[in-house]
Amino acid sequence: MSADPWPWPADTQLDRARRIAQSYREALLALDAAKCMNLDDRARELGQAWVVPELVTIDENEMLSATDAAALVGVNRSTLYRWVDAGHLVAIYRTNKQRPLFRSGDVLNAAAVQRRRRAARAAR
Template identity: 50%
Template sequence: MTGDPWPWPTDTQLERARRVARSYREALESLNPGVCENIDRKVTEFGQEWIKPELDMAPEAWELLSARDLEVMVGVPASSVRAWAAKGRLTKRTSADGSPVYLVEEVRDLIAETGHRKR
């Protein structure tokens, strides 16, 4: 096989590992929520809070977030956010550190318009 088949080419090795871990977590949660909750509790004790989705995180409409943060906090794939920006449907802004950020309100409007949510 030629090329890298990974669908998110900008992911680091750590981001790839986290995506895989989250996929397994979602599968376990659907099959056995109690066991998943126990594992979530244990890994949180070890300082690995990233594994459990934060359902109560609701960013303000005026906030500027990275595509990754929008994926976690709003529920739209980061790849969709980047694609929308590339097509001119979102305004790509620049954070203080030079990385791209997007207005939460614009992203929410596009989600409502397209019905596009993370699986």
């Protein structure tokens, strides 16, 4: 069995598919910008805005709901709660009855740690 030639060993199958889709998008943009923009609009209409690159400025101290925090790093809310249970992420409760909030910088760090762990496992 040969080694996996993929240059980003921490990527999940979804990450790989997204990178490939982005490379096709970039090629289409270079060949036919108008067609690419039309397809971008259609992707947004279908709720797939991830296809279109977007510059995002993040305040690392912003407090996010579980839904927003999960969307920030492209995981399910259940994954965030697993990270909390494992001690990789802190959920902040302002009162006992309130839903948890997550500091955006902590969420980004937890996602980076998980990516490095996947890379280390893939390198073995």
